[in-house]
Amino acid sequence: MNQQEKTSGRNLSNFMEFVLLDFADVPHLQWFLFGLFLIIYIIIVMSNGTIFLVTRLDSALQSPMYFFLSSFSFLEICYVSVTLPRMLMNLATQRRRIALLACATQMCLVLILGGTECLLLAVMAYDRYVAICNPLQYPLIMNHGACIQLVTASWTIGIPVMIGQTYQIFSLHFCGSNQINHFFCDIPPILKLACGNTFINEMLVFIVAVLFVMVPFILIVGSYSKIISTILKLPSATSRMKAFSTCSSHLMVVMLFFGSAIITYLRPKSGQPEGTDKVLSLFYTILTPMFNPMIYSLRNKDVIMALRKLLCNKSLY
Template sequence: MERENQTAITEFVLLGLSGLLELQALLFLVFLMSYIIALTGNLFIFTLTLADPALHTPMYFFLRNLSFLEISYTSVTLPRMLANLLLEDKTISFTGCATQMYFLLFFGGTECFLLGIMAYDRYAAICHPLHYPCIMNNVRCTVMAAVSWLSGIFMSFGQTSVIFILPFCGSHEINHFFCDIPPILKLACGDTFLTEIVVFIVALVFITFPFVLILVSYLLIITTIMKMPSAEGRHKAFSTCSSHLVVVTLFFGTGTVMYLRPNSAYAPDIDKLLSLFYTVITPMLNPIIYSLRNKEVKEALRRVITRMCFLNSGR
């Protein structure tokens, strides 16, 4: 009978921002605009890097992967958030919650490794420019990207499995926008210490390893840049790295606070705020950061528009 009571929960309730009823319409418009900007901007980067042959380089190959990740990442969370702001029924099925968490961790874990690879790519381009075509050839870039995606698949499956095999009883209200690890663990019955350890270790690997790779890469990059005799060369090298550093700081900063801390330190309001950074703000800012501060992207856009105008005029 006790086991039946523990497994009786078949759905959860996503509370979200239910305490701010008077702001639901305003929040819906803000999140909707953020979703549109994120989708449009990342789709723009993805399409442009495919359409212009000059952007068929390792750097833009990984950027294309990142844009696709951001499109997928926001689509896992934001549509549900928007629906909850409009509808009175805020329930999500047990299976739907597990599925949402799986894809959230899948895309998030993949992005961790992809950002690390992008830092290594910048290291190879700046510190070893003569050997860069050999170091970052097409085969190696494809393998690196594939490893990032596969690592995300296996990590998310393992993390989701160890959490949703836990017995759930009592409250079924998730004090969050979506099904994330910390608020779900709060609803589990019994001793979750071992599960928390497993979650922490996996998160530590997926956050720390890419972050260390990024840190070492940029230390070597900065050392190389400072040795450059030309001020113009130093400025150009720094400009190619600054965009990536901004994205890394936003993504890893919030991820570290969310997943590398004890479950006892879980604070719903703070977690909701932090979750907005990696589910809304970062995907929305990525295309802006990479396009507005990137001359190659601007020139590629001009070439694509010119080519389209020429084709239309020839008809």
């Protein structure tokens, strides 16, 4: 890192940019990391895009479960596109500066889309709960209008909260270094740059994290407790295996995403090694969007058959 990118002893409230360090501590791996994350980004966009198209175009995949899955795949594309392109540009050009407004915008979008993912995963768990625990009422409860309302609420309910969260973070005074030890503008590393007492800000972050991370997680755990209880009562071993297969993929995604997010935003900050937030955030911002299509498609025969049908139709032209 050259000397001009180091700032000390000044109030950064008037200094209109930060420096994202991302992986500057391993300069010999810059091009390797660029290639790795470029491949990951392409995989995420293509795989989630394929699931989105297949679930939209195939008439056999028009149930609520696949409607939520298509919304989830579209969300993953948006989510990863907020962070990865900027990181790829930084790795390729070694120009890691980001304007204050751009940093605030990126944080706000990450928070909105991350909150949407938490809520949408809870909605998907509720869908599986109704399908397995109350199958006779499933078509009535999860009708098309209800599905649209649930997805719309997942996308919009967190917008004012996350905008307010971003505003209160960037209303702080920053002093000393302007270097963010992260690959995107996330709350924990930016709070470390703030001057004075940030206890109130940390408490607000904690409250929002509880509402948008812990509450959906608890609802998901409650749904799966009911689901597992119902599955164990099924008389047929084949039926039990089919039900477990349907839900296990969703549960795997939930544990990966919520586990890393909870540790990042709800753990005590004191005594944590430098760079811990950066490593943890790789799980919920990059690895989860990459694994989601693999988990859902490789474990779902209907999606695989729809994909084969789509590819066969394309080959006829």
